[in-house]
Ligand code: MCF
């Protein structure tokens with residue numbers, strides 16, 4: 388049994404309990420007891436450590452990240468979704484070069500910001516071995532994409548192969564899932580094929596949905612940017628959207644789904660998604676960079692969607708640091724009481740995504756996995772607005788524990 392403690396423990400439980408001079412008694416599997424550090428001290432502990440002027444939170448969860456795009460720094464265009472997608476298409480091969488080195492760096496960067504658990508969207512499985520061998524807890528979403536009938540067999544074979552490989556690597560820390568890239572990039576036949584697999588294998592599904600106004604006008608009226616996109620990149624002059632918004636959402640009626648972005652939902656769309664077994668993931672910096680817009684968090688609250696925040700890939704972000712993402716969200720929603728928002732944002736990176744990724748983490752309470760992040764925050768001992776000060780000030784972890792084990796991040 389081990390004991391760690393800190394000036395402040397933010398449990399992220401249902402009551403958002405904060406324990407000053409708090410402690411956590413745990414072993415490699417689970418949390419045994421949470422309380423005041425002084426009450427938990429006893430003989431025969433394997434390890435005891437108190438982190439002064441520090442905050443312990445549940446290790447953070449980044450539920451939507453594309454590790455394969457980690458090479459990007461300044462290769463892509465921002466400010467308009469169409470320009471971004473064109474730049475992705477034009478630079479895809481260059482972006483994938485030396486991926487191993489960049490994915491390793493990205494794993495380290497994630498851990499340094501307190502992340503222990505990820506929802507990784509993988510298009511080519513370049514990140515498969517690195518992620519399965521890492522200490523991270525991983526929901527590995529095999530992405531499927533394709534609109535040209537000539538290649539459907541190839542797409543299916545490749546997708547099957549990746550799903551099969553990732554299933555072979557499954558263990559308590561690594562699970563296989565499926566990502567349908569988006570309505571504009573996936574033919575109905577392939578979508579049904581992937582959904583069937585997800586249902587048969589009870590796999591979680593992820594999809595980008597209504598990220599851009601370009602996608603909206605494609606789905607609503609077969610017009611706008613995507614007309615030119617299919618003409619230019621696929622020499623297809625007669626392309627039309629494979630779905631209406633409703634027929635796309637219909638696909639997900641029998642599986643558990645994470646919809647990513649959802650920047651352009653109308654009331655009917657909100658109604659429809661809220662009737663599915665689904666949550667919505669928002670990536671604030673990605674949305675600002677590509678679409679000049681933030682997710683309608685207040686509307687989501689009306690529909691009882693919990694806030695879930697993730698970074699997306701480096702293809703649409705300047706870092707994978709979850710604390711930077713938290714700060715962006717904190718400043719973006721100016722209409723919301725800042726202390727309440729700070730608490731919601733912390734839950735958006737812990738308890739809320741944990742419910743879908745199901746690694747039994749995201750909350751510091753008895754019986755949950757021993758996944759913790761510890762951050763130094765100057766003067767936190769005397770702070771009154773703890774969640775807010777934590778988000779404003781925390782930078783890199785002092786320590787990160789996954790399954791009760793302290794991770795040597797520099798040497799992973
Ligand atoms: O979430 C962002 C923006 N929306 C769509 N796709 C991606 C994002 N970041 C990376 N991607 C990837 C996606 O997984 O870019 C490729 C796919 O492999 C787009 S190709 C149409």
Ligand code: FE
Nearest residue numbers: 595647699700
């Ligand atoms: Fe994404």
